[in-house]
Amino acid sequence: MRIKTIQTTCPYCGVGCGISAKVDDANRHIKINGDSSHPANFGRLCSKGSELGETIELKGRLLEPKIYGRETSWTEALDLVADSLKSVIAKHGVNAVAFYGSGQLLTEDYYVANKLMKGFIGSGNMDTNSRLCMSSSVAGHKRAFGGDVVPNCYEDFEHADLILLIGSNAAWCHPVSFQRIRAAKEANPNLKVVVIDPRKTASCDIADLHLPLASGADAILFNGLFQFLHAHNKLDLNFIENHTEGFEAVLDGLKLENYSIENIANRCNLESEDVQQFFNWFAQNEKTLSLYSQGINQSTSGTDKVNAILNCHLATARIGKIGCGVFSLTGQPNAMGGREVGGLAHQFAAHTDFSNPDEIDLVSRFWNAPNIAQKGGFPAIELFDAIHDGKVKAVWIMGTNPVVSLPNADKVKEALKRCEFVVVSDCIAQTDTTALAHVLLPAQGWSEKDGTVTNSERCISRQRALLPAAGSAKPDWWILTQVARRLGFGQAFHYQSPVEIFREHAALSGFENKGKRAFNISALAEISAKDYDNFQPTQWGITKDSPNGTARFFADGKFFTKSGKAQLIPITPRLPVNLPDENYPLILNTGRIRDQWHTMTRTAIAAKLNQHKPEPFVEIHSEDAKRFELETNQLAKIESRWGLMLARVQITNAQTPGNIFVPMHWTAQQSSAGRMGALVNPVFDPISKQPESKHTPVKISPFKTAWQGFVLSRRELVISEPEYWVKNKGEYFYRYELAGNQSPENLADWARQMLCANECIAPQWQEYSDVAQGNYRAARFADGRLESVLFMTTTGELPSRNWLMSLFTQTEITKTEQLALLTGELSKGVEDVGTIVCACFNVGEKTIQQAIEKHSLKTHQEVGQCLKAGTNCGSCVPEIKALL
């Protein structure tokens, strides 16, 4: 057995952590460690990154190309894709075909997709899930800076005196950066952290001040801040004069509304003292770093919110200098790389734009592409509307799951059902989107594919192949190249390996650039295959003048606008488009949880990551819970004008009254009705076209069922009957939470059918039924081990899942335990650890509570010493502190 150590990059969030993987490819086994030399994480990883080794199993992978569900050869599948695209184009023109890509593609994949659609097929219809993610930031950057640049680097965390987290739950979504800020705060007691978020999130754990502002009100707050800084002579008039334009217009705009502290507080639903405190801190601290994410971007005024923040930084000259600036935290591992290649439908390539004919000409000459697109294509929402309406007749979806993640997701599903020709490239066989594909193309996933990604701080890193491809899976760039050749563009798509694509991408970035376009990595245009293989993380720009990369932009006051000056943009704050009303009285906010990644196609494979939040839930304030007659752990139905979902109620005053929160992760693969995208309002920002995923008017009511139950089973079962079901993979079992409107007529038959399906091989069967009490329990044993259990009740009390789950770790079940299984009562001596809080060391809530009481623990460090909880990735520290 030969073990290799390979450096690569985590495929989840935009922190872009380096990984050092010990690979045993003979056994398809990987041991994951943080790469201590990588500047994004210096060896640290969060719970998701640490569990990557558990996600590479072949089960569930898409291994062969498929046409209408039938396995086929690459040749046949690629021929069909090319022929179908050709025929649609011949009949309906180039704008009847579209690509919908993803920030999870590698830069090389992305480059080829964009070049093929915009350069050679000749349509602007190449959009991506970045539309749902970063497009407001892109638009805001371009308005202010003349280019899409994140000016800062992670090192600024250590130099700042004030860090704002605006619409960012970094504790869960950028955990390694969050831990770095925590450490910076411990090292520098002067560093203050302000969290601006309608919810009290785990990120508030390190906050000196939390501003639970009204949903969508950010521009009011930052306009107010601008006004305050102006009134208190805290603006840098020198910098404004020499390096910006638009100052007078901004001031004129501010005169139109009342920005007194009281009025701001009132409109933002905040306390005046808190607003005052925040403004004072901003005024006093030169080294202010504003980090923001989807609470800003995912809004119908997302671009304006971005510019309202940028205005305050530009007018105080706090931009791109050590310890200060505006830092948009990117979501996906290659959100930034997609922007570099021009992955959005209104962009072109390498920071060029359809709005500039000279740039179209420039790219056309570079690619030698006579048929180049002359205008932008459909952005995501409009693209799926166009598919729905039959304007776009063939779509190729790569690396994204729009049937879950787009707003008004039922319409998206319907659109794909109606579409003449749907191709999906994915590495997973069964997703809500692959279910609707005519052609499925197996893509190599993380650990197999090879190329580059760019993280939040513009740092380009290598993702390297660790293992051979699963089945016949191929790299996305290869698949695209093969189709391009079949479409007759062989000369322009001659690539044999990712480095050739990377070189071309680098060369284009420098082509006739002359300092006009921010993205420039021309120093890498002739990189050798060996240097590409060994490439070490480097922040762009990477040019002759700065061959080792660029840590920060704009400290010199030079921008990428025509005048070279930054633009201050007058902002008139707008409320979200649809506000709550009497029919839909609550605001639905959606977002992420600590241990799942998006639509769970990969994180849900790792059992450990499923423990933290095993079911779709809805967080609601106690006042609202009372008002809508909801109780903790009850099921609730949430409805909007667009769709509905079911979720488990969690009452928490971390929510502001009037607002509820649901996680974005559950799909039809893991739940009967947890797919939240169905509810989400499809309105979008007029400039960035990014949808308002954080604000949909909804109503909520108890979802009353005749019975509730759950199943734990070593084997995966097929469960689809009851109105409510959720599947959750554990280490030794699958867990199914169930609830139904109608009690099964014959419980024993029903239970046998569900647990044994067709393959009851001499099972030992035990059951208990108490019709009067409405309880039924069944257990099945095999070779002395517990094989499966089912508990159901019509009265509502079910035993602790944790205790039963622990029985699955045993090789034998004692007589006492068998008895306990029937009575449903916890057997003595078995510890109920409670919901798992620390995923790294498997420590449950109850264990932590008991240890706190028993040993009078006072700090999370003491809990760590006692139980190890929170001592690895640290993501659960906020929860441990909450228990303290």
Ligand SMILES: Nc1nc2c(c(=O)[nH]1)N[C@H]1C(S)=C(S)[C@@H](COP(=O)(O)OP(=O)(O)OC[C@H]3O[C@@H](n4cnc5c(=O)[nH]c(N)nc54)[C@H](O)[C@@H]3O)O[C@H]1N2
């Ligand atoms: N664990 C985990 N981490 C991830 C991901 C994942 O799926 N799972 N996905 C990655 C991706 S692609 C992305 S884009 C990032 C997203 O990272 P984040 O943006 O940090 O995550 P979200 O949970 O979507 O939303 C952030 C916060 O915005 C708040 N918010 C809602 N409305 C408003 C508002 O009007 N104003 C303000 N100021 N705040 C508001 C929400 O309450 C929420 O707490 O996470 C990345 N990291």
Ligand SMILES: Nc1nc2c(c(=O)[nH]1)N[C@H]1C(S)=C(S)[C@@H](COP(=O)(O)OP(=O)(O)OC[C@H]3O[C@@H](n4cnc5c(=O)[nH]c(N)nc54)[C@H](O)[C@@H]3O)O[C@H]1N2
């Ligand atoms: N309501 C609401 N909706 C949201 C959000 C929200 O906060 N609220 N957030 C939005 C944001 S910021 C984002 S980024 C999106 C994310 O939403 P999606 O992009 O739809 O979610 P993923 O689960 O990441 O989908 C990635 C798919 O690509 C597959 N895949 C993984 N690696 C590869 C690869 O190398 N090649 C190929 N071909 N396929 C691969 C995975 O198996 C999976 O099916 O959701 C958006 N939707």
Ligand code: SF4
């Ligand atoms: S913070 Fe976690 S998910 Fe994000 S890149 Fe690092 S290890 Fe991966």
Ligand SMILES: [Mo]
């Ligand atoms: Mo994202």
